[in-house]
Amino acid sequence: MQAGDTMTDVEPRQGAPRKTEVPLTDTAVLSAKPLLHIEDVSLFYGPKQALFNIDLEVREHSVMSLIGPSGCGKSTLLRCINRMNDLIPNVRIQGSVKVGDDDIYDPAVDVINLRKRMGMVFQKSNPFPKSIYENVAYGLRIQGVKDRAVLDEAVERSLIASGLWDEVKDRLKESGLGLSGGQQQRLCIARAMAVRPEVLLMDEPCSALDPLATSRIEELIFELKRDYTIVIVTHNMQQAARVSDFTAFFWMGKLIETGLTEMLFTNPRVRMTEDYISGRFG
Numbered sequence: 070m071q072a073g074d075t076m077t078d079v080e081p082r083q084g085a086p087r088k089t090e091v092p093l094t095d096t097a098v099l100s101a102k103p104l105l106h107i108e109d110v111s112l113f114y115g116p117k118q119a120l121f122n123i124d125l126e127v128r129e130h131s132v133m134s135l136i137g138p139s140g141c142g143k144s145t146l147l148r149c150i151n152r153m154n155d156l157i158p159n160v161r162i163q164g165s166v167k168v169g170d171d172d173i174y175d176p177a178v179d180v181i182n183l184r185k186r187m188g189m190v191f192q193k194s195n196p197f198p199k200s201i202y203e204n205v206a207y208g209l210r211i212q213g214v215k216d217r218a219v220l221d222e223a224v225e226r227s228l229i230a231s232g233l234w235d236e237v238k239d240r241l242k243e244s245g246l247g248l249s250g251g252q253q254q255r256l257c258i259a260r261a262m263a264v265r266p267e268v269l270l271m272d273e274p275c276s277a278l279d280p281l282a283t284s285r286i287e288e289l290i291f292e293l294k295r296d297y298t299i300v301i302v303t304h305n306m307q308q309a310a311r312v313s314d315f316t317a318f319f320w321m322g323k324l325i326e327t328g329l330t331e332m333l334f335t336n337p338r339v340r341m342t343e344d345y346i347s348g349r350f351g
């Protein structure tokens with residue numbers, strides 16, 4: 070059997086994810102080249118080691134989910150990718166993280182530029198107390214863009230991509246805080262996309278949302294991987310199974326197993342993975 074096949078069906082997946090438990094892997098991701106290279110990464114918060122020798126690659130235009138019990142280091146690893154851990158005092162990181170050929174911990178790297186390449190979406194949606202339009206235009210304004218046509222184009226493009234355009238196009242001047250929880254989260258996704266990052270990092274983006282809003286975001290993730298490489302932290306295993314091509318399972322700061330999502334969920338190699346995905350702990 071080839072990686073990417075299932076027992077019964079070798080058709081590549083088309084359109085929206087099917088509502089089966091573990092969707093088929095999109096065959097395109099199997100030939101995609103790696104974009105993120107995490108090599109032998111260990112991270113310490115003061116004396117406490119939170120990540121142990123992590124090796125992980127994320128392919129272009131794929132979705133990688135990071136799963137595992139609370140406290141296992143998922144958010145910590147995600148923050149290594151855009152150097153957000155730099156903002157925490159007494160953090161020490163070893164190993165290397167690269168996007169393409171660029172070593173993101175190279176002392177010469179421009180962190181601001183780097184973060185432009187990485188959009189981040191958090192657990193709790195965090196629109197600014199500004200209009201819908203200004204929320205999306207924010208990153209471009211910071212970059213000094215003033216041309217109205219450029220801003221208009223970016224706002225429309227990003228809101229279309231986040232699936233929010235039809236719902237808000239007539240009230241772009243209204244506050245982003247007036248939107249529903251699910252809409253606010255899609256607004257934050259639009260804000261992240263407006264500056265055209267290469268990578269979208271999402272830390273439990275649906276955990277505060279109801280099932281309907283969650284499924285809209287999941288469908289969106291499926292759409293977005295055409296243009297972005299996505300790493301998503303989730304403690305919802307069904308979500309990992311539905312949205313991701315690859316899954317990495319962590320336990321107490323260690324990467325226990327990683328592989329094609331359908332393989333990891335149907336045929337894990339490591340006993341601990343099997344115990345976790347079958348709900349025996351976590």
Ligand SMILES: Nc1ncnc2c1ncn2[C@@H]1O[C@H](COP(=O)(O)OP(=O)(O)O)[C@@H](O)[C@H]1O
Nearest residue numbers: 114119137138139140141142143144145146157
């Ligand atoms: N800012 C911090 N300072 C000290 N310890 C932290 C900090 N953030 C996380 N940790 C610790 O690092 C470990 C991994 O945390 P985290 O990455 O948040 O896990 P997860 O996202 O999988 O729940 C936990 O033991 C947590 O307590």
Ligand SMILES: [Mg+2]
Nearest residue numbers: 143144145302
């Ligand atoms: Mg977390």
